[in-house]
Amino acid sequence: MTEAAWRPVARSRAYELVVDQIEEQILAGSLRVGERLPGERELAARLEVSRAAVREAIRTLEAQGVVRSSVGSGPDAGTVVSAVPSEALNRLLRLHVALANFPMRDVVEARVMLERFSATLAAAHADEARLAHLLALLEAMDDTGIDRERFNDLDTDFHIAIAEAGGNRLVADMTIAIRDSTRRPILRGLEGLGDSWTEVCADLRHEHRRLYDAILAGDAGAAADEVETHIRGTSRWLPGALD
Incomplete structure (x- = not known):
């Protein structure tokens, strides 16, 4: 499986560009159902955006049924690619x-x-x-x-x-x-x-x-x-x- 390739995004409309990058990784097959996204801090650093932009992007994708996100530190915590069309x-x-x-x-x-x-x-x-x-x-x-x-x-x-x-x-x-x-x-x-x-x-x-x-x-x-x-x-x- 091809490893997801993250690249910094422009700061204008940052959360939308974060959404675009996550969607690109899914369409390329680098992210599949059940796989976990990098943590909020790590993803923000990779994309060179604020953590607020990452949070907004995750909320947008959750509303679309593309990911599900859970807080905490257990095995179910974090943001996982899902499929609830x-x-x-x-x-x-x-x-x-x-x-x-x-x-x-x-x-x-x-x-x-x-x-x-x-x-x-x-x-x-x-x-x-x-x-x-x-x-x-x-x-x-x-x-x-x-x-x-x-x-x-x-x-x-x-x-x-x-x-x-x-x-x-x-x-x-x-x-x-x-x-x-x-x-x-x-x-x-x-x-x-x-x-x-x-x-x-x-x-x-x-x-x-x-x-x-x-x-x-x-x-x-x-x-x-x-x-x-x-x-x-x-x-x-x-x-x-x-x-």
């Missing part, structure tokens, strides 16, 4: 969707693209445990006394479970991030349905069952079509989705 993607997408940097119609189209593929993979690869989990979520959504927030949480879990059942980690993480970013907008849409909630809830249950049946039967084409119909149907409640 789901958490980082979720945080990023939730904020940008909330700020409308991604138009809702674009979010819906991204969901359709990803979840069609997730449903296709699930139909081909879902094992008995994954299928049982999907069925348990459906049964929980069948509770006649369920409120909209609980239903929406279970609906989110159902779509995430389909993504995870496909066996492609990257597709699953991207699907999870997109679906989780729409949790709140969908809930607001459900809350705005008024008295039609009961009818809509019954329709959603029926759509979920059709999707589950296609996955259970191993019918990839039907599963993909069912999830697209479902997503496009629910998007009518989301402001901006049909613009």
Whole structure:
């Protein structure tokens, strides 16, 4: 493995340049998941920046899910290269969707693209445990006394479970991030349905069952079509989705 090569950075925007150097080492294969970065004092000396710049860079990378940092002197102390893309993607997408940097119609189209593929993979690869989990979520959504927030949480879990059942980690993480970013907008849409909630809830249950049946039967084409119909149907409640 190539040893990480650190070089001094310019003092202007020092923490950003520290981030750039750490990212360069990761992309070059010099730093891998589980490996520890030099200590704060040592890294600051190597890069000829302040320890404050190093701390800010580490905080930035932690927010991106690239490293995790622990204080103290034990074996778990220090900053370690990690890999938690789901958490980082979720945080990023939730904020940008909330700020409308991604138009809702674009979010819906991204969901359709990803979840069609997730449903296709699930139909081909879902094992008995994954299928049982999907069925348990459906049964929980069948509770006649369920409120909209609980239903929406279970609906989110159902779509995430389909993504995870496909066996492609990257597709699953991207699907999870997109679906989780729409949790709140969908809930607001459900809350705005008024008295039609009961009818809509019954329709959603029926759509979920059709999707589950296609996955259970191993019918990839039907599963993909069912999830697209479902997503496009629910998007009518989301402001901006049909613009």
